[in-house]
Amino acid sequence: MTDSVFDVERIRKDFPILSRELPGGRPLVYLDSGNSSQKPAHVINTMRDHLEQHYSNVGRALHVLGSESTEAYEGARDAVAAFIGAPGRDEVVFTKNASEALNLVAYAFGNPVGTDERFRLGPGDEIVISEMEHHSNIVPWQLLAQRTGATLRWFPVTDEGRLDLSGLDELVTERTKIVSIVHQSNVLGTVNPVADVLARARRVGALMMLDASQSVPHRPVDVAALGVDFVAFTGHKMVGPSGIGVLWGRRELLEAMPPFLGGGEMIEAVWMDHSTFAPVPHKFEAGTPPIVEAIGLGAAVEYLTGVGMEQIRRHEHDLTVYGLEALAEVPGMRIIGPATAEERGGTLSFTIPGIHPHDVGQILDDRFGIAVRVGHHCARPLHLRFGIPATTRASFYLYNTTDEIDALVRGLHHVQKVFG
Incomplete structure (x- = not known):
């Protein structure tokens, strides 16, 4: 037992x-942790302590509370980066959930602001997902296909609940720009064969993204070892709070992507007719972020690492x-x-x-x-x-x-x- x-x-x-x-x-x-997990006292107490003793906005105040809050917020980024084996802390973008992380990447494709060839998308190009995806990894790509004229295709699922790779070479072709699949299914429990799909994506020059919302909380996940380009997951399924998620991406890709949202803190300088943007990851973190939630996620990572x-x-x-x-x-x-x-x-x-x-x-x-x-x-x-x-x-x-x-x-x- x-x-x-x-x-x-x-x-x-x-x-x-x-x-x-x-x-x-x-x-x-x-028995509903796939929906949202419960929270340990360590996470609850860390968030309460920050609100009671240290809270201030981050990245914009030079006083003691501002420094303490910024240090805790960026410390959470360091903790998350270490937890998932990210090569660099700047590859960890805080979002409000996995859905926003997936939408952020989908937005980068076919955006006229972007000039990198890897993110140019139009008629004749293809996006590949799977039949076992959560709506968060379906709808953003549907919207992208509608916006750009690209074609959305998908892996079928076998009767046993496994990803059907029998048509892999016919599905992922030189027309494929990105493959985005779930790492572990939220319905079937299936852990997908990432290496097989990634090898084909690399062969045809496509990028690859994983929705890891159901894997990062439950098993060791090393993004460098996985070898994919983007990984999305969410805090509330991994003993952390709601309102905080993560996009991990290879730094050179994040640098090539256009901003998702505009506003404070994501800028380098602003004129009335144009702006320049902050380095990654802050380029993607417009406005006041979910400060206490990020710190709570850092505490969740500490707890899971301890176990x-x-x-x-x-x-x-x-x-x-x-x-x-x-x-x-x-x-x-x-x-x-x-x-x-x-x-x-x-x-x-x-x-x-x-x-x-x-x-x-x-x-x-x-x-x-x-x-x-x-x-x-x-x-x-x-x-x-x-x-x-x-x-x-x-x-x-x-x-x-x-x-x-x-x-x-x-x-x-x-x-x-x-x-x-």
Whole structure:
């Protein structure tokens, strides 16, 4: 059992909300970290301390509070850069979430302000995504295609929930300007074969981006080792606060990209008829940034590093193995995604014949205090591909236990009795 190797009970004590008792005396069973994770006391206390003792705007005040706030904000950038193996701190751009990070890169393509050939996009050029993407990695590219006349193409998904690479060479061609795929699916749990896709992208001269919102919180991710050009992820899924995300990009590409937003702090100098821009990453951080949220993300990175990302990956792998076996006991259960834990994260999405996921989620919550997510999880095209309108999703994290998975299985048996 993973709990005897990984001190999950000690971890759970770091998260105040996990000791909460719900109405009716129900203990909280939180299985919705793929949606948003809970926060440890270290993150909560760091943010509170900054607001109480150090808060000021950053990069523009010479007084003590301004210096302390700027130092903490930029210290968070250093922490994030180290956490993801970024070659340089200037390659870490703070955004408000992963969606903004993805939109930032999509905006750079086909923008008339940009002159770099790699970002010129028009009719005849192609963008490649996949059928398993979150809407945040679909809609920005749809808008880009509409704006430029480029063509949007995508990898299909196999019945087992894996990326179908059988047509890789026909899909990623000399017309491809960028490939943007999810690193780990938020519905299927699938961890995609980045190296295979990247090798083809490099062969044809295309850039490559990863949506790593579901991988960076759960496994060691080294952007230099991955070798891609851009990586986006978000703070609220990695025990950090909402309102803060990250775009990592290779420095020379960030320098070649036009600014995404204009305003204070992203400028070098301004005249009435033109402006020059600050060096990266500040060129992409217009206006007052999410200061306390960035500092909270830095604290989250400290916490996860202290636990150990490889330890977290192993714990979740064991939970996934246990969860796949346990859910198989539920009659009629259909797991949407890989049936084994190989190259798979701790996200289990499923359907039960004759019972709508909304009913499943409501009964689990009302009767047992079990928090799961129901719906299409911002991945409607993937659900359409499997011929279903919605799924129930249980997603695991470092603070979950096998006992909570057992509670989920008991809850699902009860759901079936209710609809008997």
